[in-house]
Amino acid sequence: MYTATGRPSKSDALKQHAPLVRRLAGQMLARLPASVELDDLVQAGMMGLLDALGRYEETQGVQFEAYATQRIRGAILDELRSNDWLPRGLRKHARDIEKAIQKATQLAGRAPTEREIAAVLGISLAEYQQHLVELQGSQLLYYEDFDREDADSFIANRSGDVDDTPLAQMIDQDMRSAVIDAIERLPEREKLMMSLYYEQELNLREIGAVMGVSESRVCQLHSQAVARIRARMREREGVTSA
Known part of the structure; x- marks a missing residue:
């Protein structure tokens, strides 16, 4: 589904870029203790992706994936910092x-x-x-x-x-x-x-x-x-x- 501006809807964009979130979460999980759950990182990353979709402007001169990567990693980092992830x-x-x-x-x-x-x-x-x-x-x-x-x-x-x-x-x-x-x-x-x-x-x-x-x-x-x-x-x- 597309919006009136011809851009994909947020739901479609989230689905399209969900593999990016899972890949980034997996990369970070590989260097974290076993007590950290992948699903928790993915959920935080999806919030970062949603934030990126709301803030991104094509006039910035930065490809969306590069911009979204920053927001996704930032959201996961915030999630890790806000929880006592190391016992x-x-x-x-x-x-x-x-x-x-x-x-x-x-x-x-x-x-x-x-x-x-x-x-x-x-x-x-x-x-x-x-x-x-x-x-x-x-x-x-x-x-x-x-x-x-x-x-x-x-x-x-x-x-x-x-x-x-x-x-x-x-x-x-x-x-x-x-x-x-x-x-x-x-x-x-x-x-x-x-x-x-x-x-x-x-x-x-x-x-x-x-x-x-x-x-x-x-x-x-x-x-x-x-x-x-x-x-x-x-x-x-x-x-x-x-």
Whole structure:
């Protein structure tokens, strides 16, 4: 059905662009904990699409899909920020591990081993590794790290001709240099894993095959690498483990 202006009705436009919403939601879900439901992200994304349909003007010189992508991602980001999407217990484990990595780094004068991090936490190596598995889906940046203005900037940066890797989708332009520096400081094994995951876009099973380890071990390495990066960024920002 078309309106008097010859443009598709909103209902038809929503149906036409629904696959875009599902694709974007799926891309974001792939980097989120298992507690996040795809349908929730799709529902938020559809609200973003509806907002885009109401605001879009062809005279802007921007293709509708590019414009809608910004609005859809923004709506999903708002949904994630407004909900406690990372369970509090897991968030505490993540923070505790980051602080332990900071302290263990100071004590060792280098990137600490898993056993050294576990010792600072006062738990066994096996228990520490189990925490890493539970933190599968940990982010380089948590959504609560953004305020609304930062989120708008982050979304707006996605509309230009920029790097479109999953890593770039999760990081604001102004923070990339800090993250890249932190990645360069990772132990070689974790650096390789991050490259395969974020640059080559391999899944955990595929990375395990490349590295000759189990999928569960890749999960541990990923969670630990993310914790090291966040610990390094907290240190740069003057947030200590004390």
